[in-house]
Amino acid sequence: xSCPEEExxxxxxxxxxxxxxxLPCDRIRNLIAxxxxxxxxxxxxxxxxxxxxxxxxxxxxxxxxxxVQSSGIGNMLNSLLxxxxxxxxxxALFVSQRGIYKEGIAxxxxxxxxxxxxxxxxxxxxxxLEHPDALPSVGEELERLYREKRIHAFLLSPALWEDSTLEIxxxxxxxRCEAVDVExxxxxxxxxxxxxxxxxxxRPELEGNVVICNLGVPSKELYQLLxxxxxxxxxxxxxxxxxxxxxxxxxxxxxxxxLDGDGSLLMNPGTLATVAMARSGNLTIVAVDNASYGSxxxxxxLTAGCxxxxxxxxxxxxxxxxxxxxREELHRAVQMPHDGPLFVHALTLPGNAAVxxxxxxxxxxxxxxxxxxxx
Ligand SMILES: Cc1ncc(C[n+]2csc(CCOP(=O)(O)OP(=O)(O)O)c2C)c(N)n1
Numbered sequence: 582x583s584c585p586e587e588e589x590x591x592x593x594x595x596x597x598x599x600x601x602x603x604l605p606c607d608r609i610r611n612l613i614a615x616x617x618x619x620x621x622x623x624x625x626x627x628x629x630x631x632x633x634x635x636x637x638x639x640x641x642x643x644x645x646x647x648x649v650q651s652s653g654i655g656n657m658l659n660s661l662l663x664x665x666x667x668x669x670x671x672x673a674l675f676v677s678q679r680g681i682y683k684e685g686i687a688x689x690x691x692x693x694x695x696x697x698x699x700x701x702x703x704x705x706x707x708x709x710l711e712h713p714d715a716l717p718s719v720g721e722e723l724e725r726l727y728r729e730k731r732i733h734a735f736l737l738s739p740a741l742w743e744d745s746t747l748e749i750x751x752x753x754x755x756x757r758c759e760a761v762d763v764e765x766x767x768x769x770x771x772x773x774x775x776x777x778x779x780x781x782x783x784r785p786e787l788e789g790n791v792v793i794c795n796l797g798v799p800s801k802e803l804y805q806l807l808x809x810x811x812x813x814x815x816x817x818x819x820x821x822x823x824x825x826x827x828x829x830x831x832x833x834x835x836x837x838x839x840l841d842g843d844g845s846l847l848m849n850p851g852t853l854a855t856v857a858m859a860r861s862g863n864l865t866i867v868a869v870d871n872a873s874y875g876s877x878x879x880x881x882x883l884t885a886g887c888x889x890x891x892x893x894x895x896x897x898x899x900x901x902x903x904x905x906x907x908r909e910e911l912h913r914a915v916q917m918p919h920d921g922p923l924f925v926h927a928l929t930l931p932g933n934a935a936v937x938x939x940x941x942x943x944x945x946x947x948x949x950x951x952x953x954x955x956x
Contacts, residue, residue: 584747585713586612589675590619592716596723598646598673600638602631606650606677608739610878613648614749626847626883627820628653632660632672639670644727646673651680651693651736652817656848661732662703671727674734678709682739685938688796688817700734707734710741769889770906770928776869777802777934779927780840782908783867786915791837791954793826795845797876798933799869803840805936810949814939820848823866827856830864830922833954837863838915843870843884850893856922857898864922865915868894873931891926899924 589612593601601620603613604627616622625631628649635645649657654676665672679686680693700707708715708722719735726733774782776799784807792812794800800814813829815822823846826839846853846868856864872885884890891902901919905911906928914925939946 582746583713583744585716585741585745586615586747588713588716589719590615592719592723593646593673594619596673596720597644597727598723600635600643600645601648602634602645603648604628604631604650604653605874605877605880606679607877608679608742609648609650609677609737610880611742611745611747611749612675613880614878615747616648624880624883626844627849628656629660632657632665635672636660636664636668636670639665639672640668644671644673646675648675648677650677651696652689652819654696654699654734655692656820658699658703661705665732666703666705669730671730672732673723673726674732676734676736678736678738682711684739686816687942692817696734696736705732705734707736709736709738711738713741713744770904770910772871772906772928772930774906774908774911775930775932775934776871776875777806777932778908779867779869779911779929780806782911783838783915786912787838791829791833791835792840793822793829793837794840795822795842795869798936799840799842799876801936801939802934804939804941805934811953813950814941814946816939816943816946820845820852822846823852823856824849826864826866827852827859827861829954830861831859834863835954837861837865839864839866841866841868842875843868843872843888843890844874844882846890846893847882847884847888850897853894853897853899853924856924857894857900860921862919862921865919865925866894866922867915867925867927869927869929871929871931875931875933879931889926891924894924894926902926904928 602623604625631647638645679689794803796815822841830837868890873879894902902924903914904926905914
């Protein structure tokens with residue numbers, strides 16, 4: 582029996598960690614699920630937010646830690662340096678280091694591989710953990726970093742979990758936030774389709790048009806259903822779907838569809854304000870809201886409880902918004918006449934179709950997409 586996840590949680594407990602801020606990665610889905618049972622855990626919408634929360638907690642005397650993916654470090658760097666490091670506050674970072682071991686997603690390599698050099702360059706100490714035998718050393722380092730009020734990163738190789746016998750059934754968790762009593766502009770229709778069902782339904786409208794698609798399973802599902810040159814499949818850069826779509830819409834007269842996700846939009850909601858300001862009439866954003874981080878194990882996002890993405894879009898100034906759940910509502914929604922950008926809040930059930938990886942590299946995706954734009 583080997584359970585490095587349980588061992589690591591035990592080390593954190595013994596080290597006095599009393600606040601955990603997390604954003605999921607597929608490789609540490611079991612670790613995060615386990616952490617939920619043992620810690621006061623804050624699920625984040627953006628990794629950088631966790632740096633602020635942990636700084637506040639450290640100011641108040643807590644021993645905070647974060648569990649994130651290597652890509653998330655890119656979102657955190659400025660705050661790590663100009664807040665946590667600058668004020669000499671302690672923070673333990675547990676980083677699922679992608680791109681270094683049996684990596685299936687090429688876009689994980691650029692950030693994951695350079696992480697040690699990056700930490701060297703900015704003066705953040707780190708320990709690479711590749712085997713469960715190394716876990717006991719985490720405790721000593723934890724004690725040191727809280728005593729000396731430093732940031733220290735523990736780089737968790739996917740090899741660490743390779744022989745784990747831990748089995749956790751990933752039933753959809755509940756969002757713990759209180760449902761805020763926002764005045765809803767209309768009743769939310771009940772979801773009936775999964776993300777795949779939404780894409781299947783919208784296939785006739787997407788066909789022949791520019792489609793910018795969210796990373797992870799959404800892009801794989803789109804490729805499976807409608808592999809066309811006018812699709813831009815995101816392979817990384819979570820949070821950028823709508824931003825990319827806006828950039829394209831501002832630069833072509835063609836119709837542009839964005840297929841975004843609730844987790845990704847919550848990572849960069851400010852883009853909706855920019856969309857409202859830019860007023861591109863050729864832009865339709867379909868926010869596929871399955872109330873979860875579907876691609877990394879269905880961990881609930883805050884749309885499961887207190888966030889209504891349509892109200893968020895309206896609040897940022899997008900005037901043409903609509904909710905849709907059924908096939909009929911979806912067709913009607915995307916055909917709605919709109920004089921500025923259109924925001925379709927597609928309420929869906931969680932769940933991923935069993936689809937393979939996209940057999941295209943970034944340059945192939947780019948070149949066929951650019952050729953379509955020139956046509
Ligand atoms: C900066 C960053 N943090 C975390 C991840 C890991 N990650 C990849 S996809 C994903 C979930 C995206 O959720 P959502 O946008 O709701 O789409 P869904 O898969 O649910 O359709 C996460 C957390 C990442 N790729 N980049």
